[in-house]
Amino acid sequence: MNLAESFRIALSGLASNRLRAVLTTLGIMIGVGAVISLISLGRGVENFIASEFESLGANILFVMSTSPDSPTRDRIEPLTTLEAQRLTAPGVAPSIAQVALSYAVQASVSAGPESGTYGVSGVTPNFTEVRVWYPRNDGQFITEDDVEDASRVAVLGVQVVEDLWGDKEYDPVGQTIRINDFVFSVVGVMEEQGSALSNEDTSIFIPISTAQTRLSRARARDGGYRVDVLFVEAVSEESMDSAVLEINAFFSEAHNVVFDGDQDFQIINQGDLLDSLGAVTGLITVFLGIIASISLVVGGIGIMNIMLVSVTERTREIGLRKAVGARGQDILSQFLIESIVLSFIGGAIGIAIGWVVTIVGTALVPSLELSLTIDAIVLATVVSSFVGIFFGLWPASRAARMRPIDALRYE
Secondary structure (H helix, E strand, C coil), X not given: CCHHHHHXXXXXXXXXXXXXXXXXXXXXXXXXXXXXXXXXXXXHHHHHHHHHHHCXXXXXXXXXXXXXXXXXXXXXXXXXXXXXXXXXXXXXXCCEEEEEEEEEEEEEEEECCEEEEEEEEEECCCHHHHHCCCEXXXXXXXXXXXXXXXXXXXXXXHHHHHHHHCCCCCCCCCCEEEECCEEEEEEEEECCXXXXXXXXXXXXXXXXXXXXXXXXXXXXCCCCEEECEEEEEECCHHHHHHHHHHHHHHHXXXXXXXXXXXXXXXXXXXXXXXXXXXXXXXXXXXXXXXHHHHHHHHHHHHHHHHHHHHHHHCHHHHHHHHHCCCCHHHHHHHHHHHHHHHHHHHHHHHHHHHHHHHHHHHHHCCCCCCCCCHHHHHHHHHHHHHHHHHHHHHHHHHHHCCCHHHHHCCC
């Protein structure tokens, strides 16, 4: 018997029990749909994280204080404004284009009857250039004069505007707010970031000198002022590695670092951080796919169960076909084709379900941008076909091994 005839008989057998066939494919449909949906979700999260970091700039390094790894050194020398000035001096670090400084404090902020606690960042005027983040409507930011005079001026994040005035579109420029009982004039509002990684829309920016002298006492031992983070812009993306080496050499000398592990500072390369996060989210995507695949196994068990029932119900038919000359491989191919068809149909519908889920998910959370990729479709198709073959092989081989005389006598 040729393959076409085996297909015809298999499809005829499935058509005679339509409801049972539909219910059998449900497990495969749900499993494939879950696999595709969760893989799309995982990749959407990966792409979202990548885009969030790329928005910070491709050639940005973050330098901050940290505890030394060595147990023999427990003192942390803070980063200071004087160190930042020396770092940017000609010839010290030629791979560095510019450095923006930040010193943060938590403060009580109020405007009229509304108040709250926010992170207040004292920054240098070039913060917007390095971070590629500017005030909306071409508004004003911190100026060099503001830093020189330790002026009480503030630039607000849009979430702060919404919290204090009830509408993030409100323009508070010219209004006053109180930060730890000091009166500040609002001179600008930052563009909305909308970041899920760190909600910088709740930030308030003031001159770094104001934060270091009025809101805190940040005088350092070298005569400068403490700094929390140095945002270092490299000359180009290609010069990132050399910039890291130059920064490491400078601060190792400045902080008297003799042995590896004594460093009381860390340099975060955005690319390395993104690679690490990508590895983590990739692993999460794999685990999500494995968890979703459990439902495929359940669906496969359902197919095996139904095929065993089908073999039992059609025992006399199998005996009759063998008695008139059908070979064991003909019986095997018939029942195996039925199993594969069930899983393939379930897989196709599952792919459609996954596609619908990605569309709905993207509509509900536009920032994730879920999409149905070719490799996910191929994976789902291959896995569903494998399930059909694996779980259908034993019932089919059981049918193929039946002796005609025993099958014909089956009641």
